[in-house]
Amino acid sequence: xxxxxxxxxxxxxxxGTLSLTCAVSGGSISSTDWWSWVRQTPGKGLEWLxxxxxxxxxxxxxxxxxxxxxxxxxxxxQFSLMLISVTAxxxxxYYCAKNTGRPSARFFDIWGPGTMVTVSS
Amino acid sequence: QSVLTQPPSVSGAPxxxxxxxxxxxxxxIGAGYEVHWYQQFPGTAPKLLIYDNNNRxxxxxxxxxxxxxxxxxxxxITGLQAEDEADYYCQSYDSSLSGSRVFGGGxxxxxx
Numbered sequence: 001x002x003x004x005x006x007x008x009x010x011x012x013x014x015x016g017t018l019s020l021t022c023a024v025s026g027g028s029i030s031s032t033d034w035w036s037w038v039r040q041t042p043g044k045g046l047e048w049l050x051x052x053x054x055x056x057x058x059x060x061x062x063x064x065x066x067x068x069x070x071x072x073x074x075x076x077x078q079f080s081l082m083l084i085s086v087t088a089x090x091x092x093x094y095y096c097a098k099n100t101g102r103p104s105a106r107f108f109d110i111w112g113p114g115t116m117v118t119v120s121s
Numbered sequence: 122q123s124v125l126t127q128p129p130s131v132s133g134a135p136x137x138x139x140x141x142x143x144x145x146x147x148x149x150i151g152a153g154y155e156v157h158w159y160q161q162f163p164g165t166a167p168k169l170l171i172y173d174n175n176n177r178x179x180x181x182x183x184x185x186x187x188x189x190x191x192x193x194x195x196x197x198i199t200g201l202q203a204e205d206e207a208d209y210y211c212q213s214y215d216s217s218l219s220g221s222r223v224f225g226g227g228x229x230x231x232x233x
Binding site: 036044045046047048051059061062095099101103104105106107108109111112113114 | 123154155157159165166167168169172173178210212214216218219220221222223224225226227
């Protein structure tokens with residue numbers, strides 16, 4: 001059974017760069033699945049940030065596309081998120097997730113436990 | 122504002138049946154894209170509950186079911202149990218947003 005684990009700094013300053021990594025265990029990141037980042041702001045709903053295939057192909061949420069980069073490292077069986085120019089609005093719980101299914105019907109079948117990120121001076 | 126609209130809260134007594142609606146538009150649910158549902162307990166990650174409109178992953182009780190019609194979808198929970206108290210989210214695909222995956226704002230289910 002595939003398991004996911006997020007890691008990264010819990011606190012960063014405004015205008016800084018957020019970098020998170022999701023380690024994949026129990027399976028290969030080079031499977032036919034895609035790999036996503038989803039965040040949840042305190043007390044609010046879920047927001048899909050973007051996804052990546054092991055080939056390096058990516059899709060991003062248009063609202064974040066100018067600040068977001070998702071990359072994959074097949075040798076380490078992990079994928080990463082980099083979000084630049086962060087503000088307090090980026091304070092959220094960040095989840096990595098495996099998504100499966102047809103391109104227009106993908107759903108998130110496995111989630112990491114999440115990592116809380118706070119942006120504050 | 123979420124692309125998919127859910128009621129903020131619903132409630133029901135043990136043993137009763139409740140439904141949670143998820144309303145979209147012609148660029149997502151109305152365009153025929155599948156709807157998926159997630160269950161989230163406080164302090165934990167969401168868990169897949171229903172996929173492709175009405176399919177349950179292994180281990181999900183058949184008390185949970187879902188349907189889709191037009192621009193809306195709904196999740197039904199029968200025989201409510203105390204452990205069903207959680208947040209529920211719908212998710213679909215939106216073709217007007219460069220092919221984004223979109224979520225509903227979530228519905229808090231309270232067991233009376």
